Amino acid sequence: QQQVKQSPQSLIVQKGGISIINCAYENTAFDYFPWYQQFPGKGPALLIAIRPDVSEKKEGRFTISFNKSAKQFSLHIMDSQPGDSATYFCAASGGMRGNTGKLIFGQGTTLQVKP
Amino acid sequence: EAGVVQSPRYKIIEKKQPVAFWCNPISGHNTLYWYRQNLGQGPELLIRYENEEAVDDSQLPKDRFSAERLKGVDSTLKIQPAELGDSAVYLCASSIRQGPNTEAFFGQGTRLTVV
Numbered sequence: 001q002q003q004v005k006q007s008p009q010s011l012i013v014q015k016g017g018i019s020i021i022n023c024a025y026e027n028t029a030f031d032y033f034p035w036y037q038q039f040p041g042k043g044p045a046l047l048i049a050i051r052p053d054v055s056e057k058k059e060g061r062f063t064i065s066f067n068k069s070a071k072q073f074s075l076h077i078m079d080s081q082p083g084d085s086a087t088y089f090c091a092a093s094g095g096m097r098g099n100t101g102k103l104i105f106g107q108g109t110t111l112q113v114k115p
Numbered sequence: 116e117a118g119v120v121q122s123p124r125y126k127i128i129e130k131k132q133p134v135a136f137w138c139n140p141i142s143g144h145n146t147l148y149w150y151r152q153n154l155g156q157g158p159e160l161l162i163r164y165e166n167e168e169a170v171d172d173s174q175l176p177k178d179r180f181s182a183e184r185l186k187g188v189d190s191t192l193k194i195q196p197a198e199l200g201d202s203a204v205y206l207c208a209s210s211i212r213q214g215p216n217t218e219a220f221f222g223q224g225t226r227l228t229v230v
Contacts, residue, residue, distance in 0.1 A: 004157075006157075032217075034218075036221075041223065042223055042224075043119070043206050043208070043221030043222050043223050043224050044158065044206075044221050045220075045221065046218050046219070046220075049218070089157045089158075091157070102160055102163060102171060103148075103158070103160065103219060105157030105158050105159070106157055107155075107156055107157055108155070108156065108157050
């Protein structure tokens with residue numbers, strides 16, 4: 001019930017290409033879906049987040065697509081740059097009282113953007 | 116504005132020894148989280164505080180782990196005795212309040228190696 005499954009585990013993209021990372025969740029009570037970016041030796045940092053009442057959110061080159069019926073959401077990085085090389089985590093939170101604010105993370109995707 | 120500060124950054128100890136980690140959250144953030152991140156995995160919540168009250172410690176191995184948040188500000192996480200399987204990065208995060216859509220800010224983490 002609490003799992004968030006993320007794929008692929010690793011991704012290599014050429015500079016200027018589109019990076020796509022997918023996540024699926026089980027708990028229909030989740031109501032907050034953030035994506036975090038983590039560089040080596042650093043803590044995760046919020047990249048972009050979405051609520052289930054919208055199907056898409058765009059911030060610069062980063063877009064979240066959300067499919068409530070399929071319980072899936074994805075991160076699209078347009079015009080991928082070498083500086084985007086990092087590990088990306090999807091997460092989910094919400095639901096039962098007391099679980100709000102508790103982030104359930106996916107397993108992570110290591111993105112490498114080749115120049 | 117200073118972010119979440121954690122210390123030490125790295126710690127190497129022998130198994131069965133005690134270890135403690137310290138976290139100073141962002142000023143004004145009343146919610147504090149301790150996460151554990153195993154190599155190649157997403158962070159997993161250990162304990163969450165609202166001010167000085169632990170509101171979710173269901174994932175904290177209470178036989179060897181303990182945490183406290185004095186005066187609702189700084190927090191310490193202790194392991195005694197440490198086991199080889201405790202090797203991981205321990206991340207502290209804080210947010211301004213509990214609830215959905217609340218961004219959690221992470222520190223750089225403490226990398227623990229138990230030998």
